[in-house]
Ligand SMILES: Cc1ncc(C[n+]2csc(CCOP(=O)(O)OP(=O)(O)O)c2C)c(N)n1
């Protein structure tokens with residue numbers, strides 16, 4: 194059935210569809226609606242309004258370890274607080290989903306205005322090296338679809354998967370028929386607590402035994418985990434490429450920015466990564482070839498442009514749309530002035 | 532199952548210093564588990580970071596060793612995810628009521644059904660002996676070289692500020708009482724907090740002038756008296772159990 198649905202609502206519904214039965218979070222604009230909707234499901238699912246974001250991510254780690262698909266949602270300030278738990282979940286290989294609905298930062302910033310300022314935080318926010326899978330939808334229907342995929346990727350990679358939204362998309366209402374979105378749902382991969390003598394630890398460990406002074410083992414362990422992440426990510430390569438044969442410029446944009454610049458497809462080629470990380474290196478290189486200029490347009494000061502630059506051996510230009518306001522007119526003008 | 536079955540023998544020896552009493556508490560928890568006949572497959576032990584926080588890894592059951600201060604929320608998440616599991620937190624004072632203080636406050640308020648065993652050695656042991664929120668007033672530590680200027684946290688006061696609570700203060704000297712408290716906590720339907728008065732010879736006691744762990748153990752004997760039937764709350768130097776089955780209001 195077709196319904197008018199908001200981005201945040203689609204995330205909540207996608208999570209339920211994916212089989213999530215454990216949710217803990219702390220209220221924050223512009224993510225709160227996810228919480229409000231899931232609060233109504235208390236009883237059917239475990240719902241917890243925690244004391245803070247540090248608690249919510251750790252509650253979710255416990256909930257997942259004990260057998261439930263689990264999720265938490267927040268915005269930038271809360272994402273910063275969750276980083277400790279995200280690192281722990283990577284180290285202990287715990288599947289879960291973290292939704293970050295971005296607003297303008299740093300700090301409390303501009304709470305009600307959208308941003309894409311947490312791109313780097315989503316991969317480097319916790320200390321140490323790890324290789325997370327990060328998805329970023331750009332429509333209400335995609336919010337639903339990629340929430341389910343985020344759960345699938347979490348299960349398959351046994352890691353915390355980040356689903357990024359922006360305040361604009363989260364509050365965008367669109368008419369969609371979710372029944373017609375079909376995504377395969379992956380079963381749980383982690384045997385729940387209570388069936389053995391496994392030891393999960395944030396320390397470097399081998400078969401549950403800490404090995405905290407063995408550099409060679411660290412390298413072996415890191416190699417295994419990185420390979421696992423990169424190989425799993427191969428199954429989650431989502432993007433949209435609108436090639437314009439007349440165009441000499443490729444525009445790369447994600448989330449709400451892609452939606453805003455969609456009318457530019459008449460003059461430019463457009464590439465929208467949904468899978469932001471690991472970066473879709475091959476696909477982006479392929480799209481870039483045959484174009485004179487590559488321009489990344491984003492609501493931050495060049496965070497993803499830097500990542501694209503790493504995979505393209507030539508200059509990547511950028512347009513930074515700062516301060517939470519975006520208009521096609523402004524982007525057109527700035528493209529003209531590039 | 533006997534108590535030895537709860538121990539991961541291949542992880543022995545522990546990383547606890549000679550003269551430390553964390554092992555005493557560990558051992559008595561295995562005894563309490565034997566007595567309560569908790570099947571290994573139906574329990575989980577969660578620890579945070581610290582010397583006490585190493586305990587989880589020495590139990591021969593599914594166990595989780597999390598980040599500093601987060602044992603309580605992970606444990607609560609486990610319990611709320613699977614109500615059938617008996618969920619025990621074993622950690623230190625700095626971990627549980629210092630960095631994890633907010634979680635302690637709120638998990639107690641939510642009366643989550645977890646059993647928290649807190650080794651109160653009055654110090655951050657693992658990191659070399661810095662002031663903990665439980666360090667007695669005036670004591671010199673690495674971060675209070677002129678003596679602490681604050682009173683220690685009133686853990687009993689926090690737990691008992693809730694309508695429904697179970698709190699025990701016991702010590703690693705008074706092992707019969709310790710065992711009794713552990714047994715009672717395992718049976719209590721709700722948030723149970725056991726504060727085990729303890730000590731740290733290597734990173735606290737030596738600076739205070741103690742010669743060895745035994746002298747510190749003996750100090751516990753001198754300092755604390757059992758109060759089997761407290762009238763209201765426990766006084767500072769009393770050991771005992773205070774509880775209230777009252778409903779949240
Ligand atoms: C976030 C974070 N901050 C600081 C530390 C360093 N650290 C490790 S153990 C510890 C104190 C532990 O004290 P307590 O919980 O009392 O345990 P004890 O060693 O006394 O048993 C600290 C500060 C850490 N591991 N993580």
Ligand SMILES: [Mg+2]
Nearest residue numbers: 623624654656
């Ligand atoms: Mg301590």
